Amino acid sequence: MTEHTPNTNTPETAGPEPFEAEDWIRTFAVAPPEHVDLPPHHPHCLGCGPANPHGHQLRVRRDAHGVYAHHSFDSRHVGAPAIAHGGAVATVLDDLFGFLLYTVGELAVTRHLAIDYLAPVLLDTPYTLRSHIHSRAGRKLHLRATIENNHAHVVTTATALFLIVDIDHFLTPRHNASAATAPTTHEDQQGPQMDSP
Numbered sequence: 001m002t003e004h005t006p007n008t009n010t011p012e013t014a015g016p017e018p019f020e021a022e023d024w025i026r027t028f029a030v031a032p033p034e035h036v037d038l039p040p041h042h043p044h045c046l047g048c049g050p051a052n053p054h055g056h057q058l059r060v061r062r063d064a065h066g067v068y069a070h071h072s073f074d075s076r077h078v079g080a081p082a083i084a085h086g087g088a089v090a091t092v093l094d095d096l097f098g099f100l101l102y103t104v105g106e107l108a109v110t111r112h113l114a115i116d117y118l119a120p121v122l123l124d125t126p127y128t129l130r131s132h133i134h135s136r137a138g139r140k141l142h143l144r145a146t147i148e149n150n151h152a153h154v155v156t157t158a159t160a161l162f163l164i165v166d167i168d169h170f171l172t173p174r175h176n177a178s179a180a181t182a183p184t185t186h187e188d189q190q191g192p193q194m195d196s197p
């Protein structure tokens with residue numbers, strides 16, 4: 001019988017300190033100016049947290065169209081040799097979508113994320129990531145993103161459905177997680193997925 005060993009996080013990965021959720025949530029209602037970095041979602045956020053040494057430490061700004069970032073993947077994110085892992089690319093795109101919330105002024109979370117890997121994303125190579133709101137219908141935010149290399153070739157595209165949530169989503173996450181029951185996917189409920197509008 002295999003002995004179960006408890007998960008022993010290192011101090012670095014022990015996660016965020018307790019914080020005031022209400023204060024954190026209020027920051028999303030403020031749209032910072034275009035010439036400064038938008039605030040990270042959280043200091044330990046895997047996508048953008050400056051205090052997470054294992055994260056991507058994405059730095060994002062907004063512009064007239066949405067948000068953008070200049071970013072390079074490194075050896076921590078390797079999949080096939082010299083190529084970024086597809087999951088790492090998805091992490092960064094999901095996080096970039098999360099920065100659009102500063103332009104919406106409301107909280108939302110990823111419900112659906114779809115990625116087309118058109119060409120390899122190379123390590124130690126500069127890319128420009130852009131994201132914008134394609135459309136909004138009630139609490140549904142239909143989002144779009146691209147990753148482009150320095151030769152203006154788009155190597156990745158992504159679409160996402162974010163759903164606006166209220167503060168309780170973050171204040172009672174364990175309750176929300178246990179509330180989910182199968183079938184849990186949109187396709188289970190509604191049949192094959194159509195292209196988003």
Ligand SMILES: CCCCCCCC(=O)SCCNC(=O)CCNC(=O)[C@H](O)C(C)(C)COP(=O)(O)OP(=O)(O)OC[C@H]1O[C@@H](n2cnc3c(N)ncnc32)[C@H](O)[C@@H]1OP(=O)(O)O
Pocket residue numbers: 041094095098101107108109110111112140161163165169176186187193
């Ligand atoms: C603060 C920001 C930080 C950002 C960090 C980066 C982004 C993230 O990583 S977020 C973390 C990852 N995401 C999550 O943890 C979310 C987990 N999921 C949930 O908690 C819930 O599913 C939640 C809250 C999103 C939605 O729950 P719920 O309100 O019950 O949704 P539900 O009623 O099923 O669907 C709402 C609507 O969306 C539609 N919908 C759901 N899925 C899909 C889909 N895949 N395609 C099209 N439509 C869909 C439904 O049909 C429904 O439509 P209508 O209102 O017209 O009937």
